[in-house]
Amino acid sequence: MRSEPRVPVRLQEQESGWPRAAVETVRREWLIAFRNRQDLMNPLVFFVLIVSLFPLGVSPEPEFLRQAGPGIVWVAALLSILLSLNLLFRNDYADGHLEQWVLSPQPLALLALARVAAVWVTTVLPLVLLVPVLAVMLHLSPGTGLVLVLTLLVGTPVLVLVGAIGAALTVSLRGSGVLLVLIMTPFYVPVLIFGTGAVTAAVEGASITGHLALLGAMLSLAVVLAPLAIAGALRISVSNG
Amino acid sequence: MWQWFHKLGSPKWFFGIAGRLMPWLGWSALIVLTAGVVWGLLFAPADYQQGDSYRIIFIHVPSAYLGQSLYVAMAVAGVVGLVWRMKMADTFIASATAVGAAMTFLALLTGAVWGKPTWGTWWVWDARLTSMLLLLFLYLGVMALRGAMEDPDVRARASAILVIVGVVNIPIIKYSVEWWNTLHQPATIKVTEAPSMPASMWVPLLICLLGFHLLVAWLILWRMRNDILLRERRARWVRDWVLAQ
Numbered sequence: 053m054r055s056e057p058r059v060p061v062r063l064q065e066q067e068s069g070w071p072r073a074a075v076e077t078v079r080r081e082w083l084i085a086f087r088n089r090q091d092l093m094n095p096l097v098f099f100v101l102i103v104s105l106f107p108l109g110v111s112p113e114p115e116f117l118r119q120a121g122p123g124i125v126w127v128a129a130l131l132s133i134l135l136s137l138n139l140l141f142r143n144d145y146a147d148g149h150l151e152q153w154v155l156s157p158q159p160l161a162l163l164a165l166a167r168v169a170a171v172w173v174t175t176v177l178p179l180v181l182l183v184p185v186l187a188v189m190l191h192l193s194p195g196t197g198l199v200l201v202l203t204l205l206v207g208t209p210v211l212v213l214v215g216a217i218g219a220a221l222t223v224s225l226r227g228s229g230v231l232l233v234l235i236m237t238p239f240y241v242p243v244l245i246f247g248t249g250a251v252t253a254a255v256e257g258a259s260i261t262g263h264l265a266l267l268g269a270m271l272s273l274a275v276v277l278a279p280l281a282i283a284g285a286l287r288i289s290v291s292n293g
Numbered sequence: 294m295w296q297w298f299h300k301l302g303s304p305k306w307f308f309g310i311a312g313r314l315m316p317w318l319g320w321s322a323l324i325v326l327t328a329g330v331v332w333g334l335l336f337a338p339a340d341y342q343q344g345d346s347y348r349i350i351f352i353h354v355p356s357a358y359l360g361q362s363l364y365v366a367m368a369v370a371g372v373v374g375l376v377w378r379m380k381m382a383d384t385f386i387a388s389a390t391a392v393g394a395a396m397t398f399l400a401l402l403t404g405a406v407w408g409k410p411t412w413g414t415w416w417v418w419d420a421r422l423t424s425m426l427l428l429l430f431l432y433l434g435v436m437a438l439r440g441a442m443e444d445p446d447v448r449a450r451a452s453a454i455l456v457i458v459g460v461v462n463i464p465i466i467k468y469s470v471e472w473w474n475t476l477h478q479p480a481t482i483k484v485t486e487a488p489s490m491p492a493s494m495w496v497p498l499l500i501c502l503l504g505f506h507l508l509v510a511w512l513i514l515w516r517m518r519n520d521i522l523l524r525e526r527r528a529r530w531v532r533d534w535v536l537a538q
Contacts, residue, residue, distance in 0.1 A: 217458055221451050225441050235434040235455065238427045239462050242469035249473060270465065281458050284375075288450045 073158040074166040081170035092174060095136040099179050102128035103186055114191040121190035122200050122251035129179060129204060130240055133211050136175050137236075138229045140167075140219040145289065150223075154290050161279035164216065164286065168279075172212045180204045199254040203247040206267040213278035214239050220285035243270060302379045304521045305530050311514045318511040326504030333497035340494075346410040351498055353403040355505035360397035360428060363389050363509070367435075368460035371453035381517075383449035384524070386456060387439065388516035392509055394432035401425055420471040427466055431459050445524065 085092055106124045107117060144150045153163055180201060187197030218236040225231065250263035300306045333351035340347040367386050374382030404422060405415045416422065438455055442448035525531045 214458075217454075221438065221455060222441070224447075231437055231441055234437050238430040238434065238466065239458070241427060242462075242465050245469045245473040266469075277461065281454060285451065285454055288447055288454070291447065 070158050070162055073156070074162055077163050077166040078170040081167060082174060085170075085174040091139075092178070095132045095175050096178055096182060098135060099128050099132040100182070100186070102131060103190070107190075117190045118192060118255075121187070121192050122196070123248045124190070125183060125186060125200060126204070126207075126244055126247050129176075129208060130211060130237075130244060131233075132179065133176060133208065134215060134233050134236060134240075135229070136171075137212065137215040137219045138232050140171060140216055141223040141286070141289075145223045150286060150290050154287055160283035160286060164220075164282040165275070165279040168212055168216050168282070172209055176208045176212060180208065196251060196255055199260060200251050202260075203250045203264065203267065206264060206271055207243045207247040210243050210267070210270050210274045211240055213274040213282075217278060217281045217285055220282045220289060222289075223286075224289040243267065246270075301381055302377070304380060304384075304525050305528070307381055308518055308521050308534075311518050315511060315514050315518075318507055318514065322504055322507035322511050325500060325507055329497050329500030329502075329504045333501060337494050337497050338491070343411055346407065349403050349407045351501045353400060353407060354498060355502045356396045356403065357400035357425065358502065359505055359509055360393055360400050360425070363393035363396065364428065364431065364456070364463065365460060367393065367456045371456040374449055374453045375457075380449075380524075383445075383453070384517050384520045385513070386435075386449075386452055387520050388513045390432060390435050390439070392512050392516070394429060394436065396509070397425060397429045397432060401429065420473070424467045424470045427470070428463070431463075435459070 103124055106120065110116065110120070141150060144153075153160060156163075183201050183204060184197050187194075187200060192200065215232070215236050218232050222232050222235070246263045246266050250260040250267070253263060254260050330351060334348050337348070339345050367389050370382040370385045370389070373379055374386070401422070404425070408417065409415055435452055435455055439448055439452050442451060522531055522535075
């Protein structure tokens, strides 16, 4: 069981309190995260493990790794995000926190967005920061590694936002880990395509702005629409209990 | 118009009207499909390039078309179900998911069978093949989510949300896969489009398309009636109907 800090989350304040509610949501998430440091480590270790399986399982040849490296890193990031998203709302659902969210006068979509943003900073950003090290191990050139980090910075928020819809839909179900992967992976395909596409373009010396612009377009679409779907899904899951 | 719309919310009314429609749909599907398939397989001229192997088009195109359009129909039903809380909308989603998945699978299967003689391979990571494969995964995801949920009301609303999120994503997935293919490599094998088919080919294709629509409508109504009986099994009219059989 995670230790829950006593943070005064004044969710029940009047409606004008929504900026404060958003800030408090982020603060609470970070406090919980930093008091359970092992939970922060797990996705990172998983990520590095998956990446290191490919040289062992396929080929350690630098030529192969240079070619497949960006795709391996993207797929590993995608999987470790899906794995950690399974826990996104789990504890809040178990201890009744989600019900307070739904009952509060604050817009649920905004709270969800704040929550997703906080989770991205605590669990995905460290993973992206680790990529330069992995890029060296996969024999990627410094420029390629930089582009890879850039695409991950724009692309992973989309993965977290879209995946959170699935996490909200499945939070009330027991053993929903595989289910979440099953439901959400098709939605991750466009991000994967343009993320790796940008790196391939950079390797070939082509411009990457097109790919990045498309990733950015997906990000803005997800920021606007996904919180609404997350909020709707959370309402359904809470009414299930 | 609105009265009709309200009646659609009543399982009993829908059950009756579907029961009256089904024989018409079933028999016309049988007749139209037989006519279209016999015409297409036996009497339509062979392709000058592909010979007789192209004839699988009479199954392939209708199933691919329906696999895609059923998902959109499910999303429309999802919106109706979320907005008006109409029971029949969820019954439709429940019934159409399996039929849509079957159609998509049939399209992939016939595509593979067609690909072997024309392209020399069962499978290519072509944009259209890949997006159909992803569509199949979307259907399977809806089925998996529905299978994991027990409460009918929660299941209805959750799958409606998933289907709507899916339909927003379908164009994004479709275009990204298309651009991915054109960006990655110059197409080594292209889906040879049938340019300007002669009427002796597209008329039977159109008939097959109509026949598939009738067949799918019949299948879905059949599954919807079963679903209604299961859901309303405690209602008096269901008991009366079952006893009358």
